[in-house]
Amino acid sequence: MTQTPLLIVLLLTLSSLAYHFGRKRAFAVSAGHTRTLHSLPAYYGLYAALWAVIPALLVLGLWLACEDTVITRLVVGSLPPEIASLAPSRLNLVLNDIRNLVVGNIVSSEPDALIVAAADRYRELRGVSTVALFAVTLGLATIGGWLAYGRIRPEHRSRNAVERIVMGILIACSTIAILTTVGIVLSVLFESIRFFQAVPVTEFLFGLDWSPQIAIRADQAGSSGAFGAVPLFAGTMLITLIAMSVAVPIGLMSAIYLAEYASSRVRATAKPLLEVLAGIPTVVYGFFAALTVAPFIRNSGGLFGLDIASESALAAGLVMGVMIIPFVSSLSDDVINAVPQSLRDGAYGMGATQSETIRRVIFPAALPGIVGAVLLAVSRAIGETMIVVMAAGLAAKLTANPFEAVTTVTVQIVTLLVGDQEFDSPKTLAAFALGLVLFFVTLALNVLALYIVRKYREQYE
Amino acid sequence: MSEPAQTERDSFARVEAGMKRRRAAERRFRFFGKCAVGLGLGFLVILFASIVGNGYSAFWQTRITLDVTIDEAIVDPAGTRDPALLRAADYGALIKQSLREMFPDVSGRRNRFALYGLVSNGANFDLRDRVLADPSLIGSKVALSVAADDDVDMLMKGHIDRGAPEADRRVKDNQLAWIDALEADGRIRSAFNLDFFSNGDSRDPELAGIRGALMGSIFTLFVTLGLSFPLAVAAAVYLEEFAPKNRWTDLIEVNINNLAAVPSIVFGLLGLAVFINFFTLPRSAPIVGGLVLTLMTLPTIIIASRAALKSVPPSIREGALGVGASPMQAVMYHVLPLALPGMLTGTIIGMAQALGETAPLLMIGMVAFIADVPAGVFDPSTALPVQIYLWADSPERAYVEKTSAAIIVLLLFLAAMNALAVLLRRRFERRW
Numbered sequence: 050m051t052q053t054p055l056l057i058v059l060l061l062t063l064s065s066l067a068y069h070f071g072r073k074r075a076f077a078v079s080a081g082h083t084r085t086l087h088s089l090p091a092y093y094g095l096y097a098a099l100w101a102v103i104p105a106l107l108v109l110g111l112w113l114a115c116e117d118t119v120i121t122r123l124v125v126g127s128l129p130p131e132i133a134s135l136a137p138s139r140l141n142l143v144l145n146d147i148r149n150l151v152v153g154n155i156v157s158s159e160p161d162a163l164i165v166a167a168a169d170r171y172r173e174l175r176g177v178s179t180v181a182l183f184a185v186t187l188g189l190a191t192i193g194g195w196l197a198y199g200r201i202r203p204e205h206r207s208r209n210a211v212e213r214i215v216m217g218i219l220i221a222c223s224t225i226a227i228l229t230t231v232g233i234v235l236s237v238l239f240e241s242i243r244f245f246q247a248v249p250v251t252e253f254l255f256g257l258d259w260s261p262q263i264a265i266r267a268d269q270a271g272s273s274g275a276f277g278a279v280p281l282f283a284g285t286m287l288i289t290l291i292a293m294s295v296a297v298p299i300g301l302m303s304a305i306y307l308a309e310y311a312s313s314r315v316r317a318t319a320k321p322l323l324e325v326l327a328g329i330p331t332v333v334y335g336f337f338a339a340l341t342v343a344p345f346i347r348n349s350g351g352l353f354g355l356d357i358a359s360e361s362a363l364a365a366g367l368v369m370g371v372m373i374i375p376f377v378s379s380l381s382d383d384v385i386n387a388v389p390q391s392l393r394d395g396a397y398g399m400g401a402t403q404s405e406t407i408r409r410v411i412f413p414a415a416l417p418g419i420v421g422a423v424l425l426a427v428s429r430a431i432g433e434t435m436i437v438v439m440a441a442g443l444a445a446k447l448t449a450n451p452f453e454a455v456t457t458v459t460v461q462i463v464t465l466l467v468g469d470q471e472f473d474s475p476k477t478l479a480a481f482a483l484g485l486v487l488f489f490v491t492l493a494l495n496v497l498a499l500y501i502v503r504k505y506r507e508q509y510e
Numbered sequence: 511m512s513e514p515a516q517t518e519r520d521s522f523a524r525v526e527a528g529m530k531r532r533r534a535a536e537r538r539f540r541f542f543g544k545c546a547v548g549l550g551l552g553f554l555v556i557l558f559a560s561i562v563g564n565g566y567s568a569f570w571q572t573r574i575t576l577d578v579t580i581d582e583a584i585v586d587p588a589g590t591r592d593p594a595l596l597r598a599a600d601y602g603a604l605i606k607q608s609l610r611e612m613f614p615d616v617s618g619r620r621n622r623f624a625l626y627g628l629v630s631n632g633a634n635f636d637l638r639d640r641v642l643a644d645p646s647l648i649g650s651k652v653a654l655s656v657a658a659d660d661d662v663d664m665l666m667k668g669h670i671d672r673g674a675p676e677a678d679r680r681v682k683d684n685q686l687a688w689i690d691a692l693e694a695d696g697r698i699r700s701a702f703n704l705d706f707f708s709n710g711d712s713r714d715p716e717l718a719g720i721r722g723a724l725m726g727s728i729f730t731l732f733v734t735l736g737l738s739f740p741l742a743v744a745a746a747v748y749l750e751e752f753a754p755k756n757r758w759t760d761l762i763e764v765n766i767n768n769l770a771a772v773p774s775i776v777f778g779l780l781g782l783a784v785f786i787n788f789f790t791l792p793r794s795a796p797i798v799g800g801l802v803l804t805l806m807t808l809p810t811i812i813i814a815s816r817a818a819l820k821s822v823p824p825s826i827r828e829g830a831l832g833v834g835a836s837p838m839q840a841v842m843y844h845v846l847p848l849a850l851p852g853m854l855t856g857t858i859i860g861m862a863q864a865l866g867e868t869a870p871l872l873m874i875g876m877v878a879f880i881a882d883v884p885a886g887v888f889d890p891s892t893a894l895p896v897q898i899y900l901w902a903d904s905p906e907r908a909y910v911e912k913t914s915a916a917i918i919v920l921l922l923f924l925a926a927m928n929a930l931a932v933l934l935r936r937r938f939e940r941r942w
Contacts, residue, residue, distance in 0.1 A: 212836060219752065220748055222744035225805075226809065227765050230768070236780050299550055300550075303543065325554060328924060329924075330865075330867070331866070332895045333557075333898070339902065340564070400525070403540075404535060432773020434872075466779075466872075487773060491772060491773055491776075492772070
């Protein structure tokens with residue numbers, strides 16, 4: 050809708066008018082003695098303004114969300130029965146033609162009279178809808194503002210009313226987090242269920258063969274897609290394992306060094322610099338992995354007579370490990386710093402050296418927190434997308450050899466969903482099933498990690 | 511009496527004997543720690559060095575100066591100077607003609623084709639714009655500086671090895687000779703690459719620029735900022751100041767913490783299923799990207815905003831309540847203004863995260879090849895990180911430096927945002 054901004058501006062104007070007159074009326078009803086008012090005069094204005102704008106905005110939002118659907122229904126209803134009763138996919142093509150005609154785009158074929166008539170009807174309905182929307186929202190704003198205006202008396206509890214409305218808005222905003230989670234679960238689950246109607250769950254979770262291409266003709270090779278996701282899970286785990294074997298030692302040792310050994314000056318420069326690694330966009334790491342690291346590994350492997358794939362799991366895992374270093378180090382740093390000084394002092398008093406104290410006292414005391422940090426890092430590595438999309442392969446191979454190319458869950462989601470897609474083929478729906486697995490695995494890891502970290506924190510508090 | 515002294519001496523000796531080993535272990539451990547920090551910082555240096563080393567040259571561009579005779583017979587045969595006709599004229603023919611004049615002894619279709627390949631396809635448009643701006647040039651001879659083809663550009667920047675066998679080289683021997691002749695003539699020079707900042711994407715590397723992607727990113731961030739900041743502040747204020755301790759608010763808190771750790775690609779799936787398929791918003795549009803990134807950055811900003819609210823001392827609230835403010839007034843007029851700098855800092859960091867995010871944008875179709883610069887939030891567009899991804903996938907050698915240069919621009923933006931956040935924190939941080 051092109052006139053929406055205009056409408057919003059009009060509504061806001063009405064609302065500020067309501068504020069102005071509401072406030073004026075507060076002065077008027079108190080006959081100049083504002084002390085007789087229950088609330089400050091501005092609250093009376095706000096009360097009128099909110100009543101003017103909020104119902105109208107709600108109607109506007111609802112209208113915009115439903116407008117297209119309703120108009121389409123009406124247009125379909127007005128089509129002759131032989132078109133209206135077409136299969137949904139064919140009907141969609143017709144509707145697209147109509148919409149394109151309305152917008153003035155080029156249509157796929159010479160439009161026949163029927164389509165042109167439908168487009169005219171569509172345009173006409175949209176015009177009616179726009180006029181009606183203006184009338185309804187502006188009318189609602191006027192009525193709301195006017196009613197609120199009428200209620201203004203010295204004893205009217207405007208501040209409480211305004212605060213109730215504001216509180217309602219605050220509560221609504223805070224539920225968005227829940228709505229997002231529900232949205233994620235529903236959208237992923239919904240498409241996954243459709244996928245599992247075509248492919249059994251057991252085949253998806255335990256099948257060893259992944260080749261989601263479905264041939265156009267039945268007699269082509271690989272004419273039926275295979276959706277066994279085990280190679281993807283294995284590839285994800287392989288790359289995660291490589292990443293962790295880079296990130297955990299380096300991250301942990303640098304956390305220990307910075308927390309226990311480094312002077313405050315070294316710490317003040319090295320810690321933020323390490324954290325820069327976490328702020329670099331993952332697409333940059335992906336480019337770095339594909340352009341610099343992968344050829345380097347391939348060439349240095351060549352020196353030792355090793356045959357390393359140019360999209361080896363090693364390159365992607367290595368770079369992903371670098372990305373995760375600051376994640377492990379800053380979380381472990383927090384945990385190490387939370388170990389009480391008395392434990393250190395006790396160990397030193399027994400004659401232990403600093404490294405012995407760290408290894409035998411601080412590390413065990415901090416272990417649960419460190420495990421939590423590592424679990425969070427693992428969940429991060431599993432969900433990481435761009436590095437593997439750019440540096441890991443596409444072929445689903447079941448192997449534990451880090452020099453070969455493997456593919457991961459996130460790579461497959463991207464390859465299945467980028468480009469043209471139809472929403473009823475198992476190939477597209479498989480991406481949502483993979484997304485479902487990804488969501489629940491990372492969720493489980495996070496819940497577990499947070500539980501461990503919280504449990505541990507309580508010990509020393 | 512001698513026995514305890516004896517054991518004491520024994521244990522000292524035992525401790526002393528082990529000290530060397532223990533001190534060595536201590537040094538080793540400390541050395542490993544230093545190595546770990548050094549490795550981490552080393553990776554950072556290598557990463558930056560590789561990006562900057564590959565990318566800085568993209569800010570310069572090889573340009574060739576041509577003497578073009580603007581032949582009236584070709585540009586404006588009717589002599590009407592009608593802009594519509596001038597716009598449609600065959601400027602390519604003029605460019606080719608000027609190249610032929612410069613190397614009159616080139617014959618044969620293939621050789622001529624190689625000759626024409628020295629200058630960019632964009633040369634036609636440069637000439638057209640020049641003529642449209644000043645039609646009086648028609649009939650005269652002008653010196654026109656045009657972008658060289660990307661292969662020539664790569665050669666001049668030393669990325670193509672002149673010594674390689676001709677069959678393996680993208681610039682052939684005859685082209686090399688022409689380039690040397692042009693250079694000897696002073697017609698080849700290197701200039702600041704304005705095209706890189708003023709053009710949209712292109713299939714010709716020498717014409718490809720980041721303007722379209724940058725505008726796409728800016729529109730997307732605009733939507734994200736406009737939605738996520740008010741929503742996050744409202745949610746944080748409610749949860750931190752007003753929410754009763756009950757199941758429902760616990761659920762909200764757990765949810766926010768978990769959403770902060772959900773992989774970004776899952777948000778892309780959400781955007782695809784909800785915003786595009788259900789609400790039928792346009793694909794590839796910054797509005798959808800902004801919505802998805804809003805949901806993604808909300809947890810970050812909410813968490814930061816709550817920390818900012820928490821750091822405002824209770825005495826402020828109590829003082830306000832004590833002089834008769836309602837709880838809502840105490841928060842709105844006293845606590846919130848004091849917490850706002852902290853909230854803004856968190857928001858900027860969230861925006862920086864959103865600016866660098868790629869995966870969810872791939873899901874909602876912002877990866878299409880789009881040459882136009884978007885003009886609004888409903889126009890199809892890409893974003894800067896997605897442009898990096900697209901260029902990184904392109905086979906031409908010239909895109910390597912373009913990609914690196916786009917990364918440099920992206921990193922500069924991120925650095926600026928983070929510097930702003932630090933500045934804001936320094937400026938407004940209060941110790942109570």
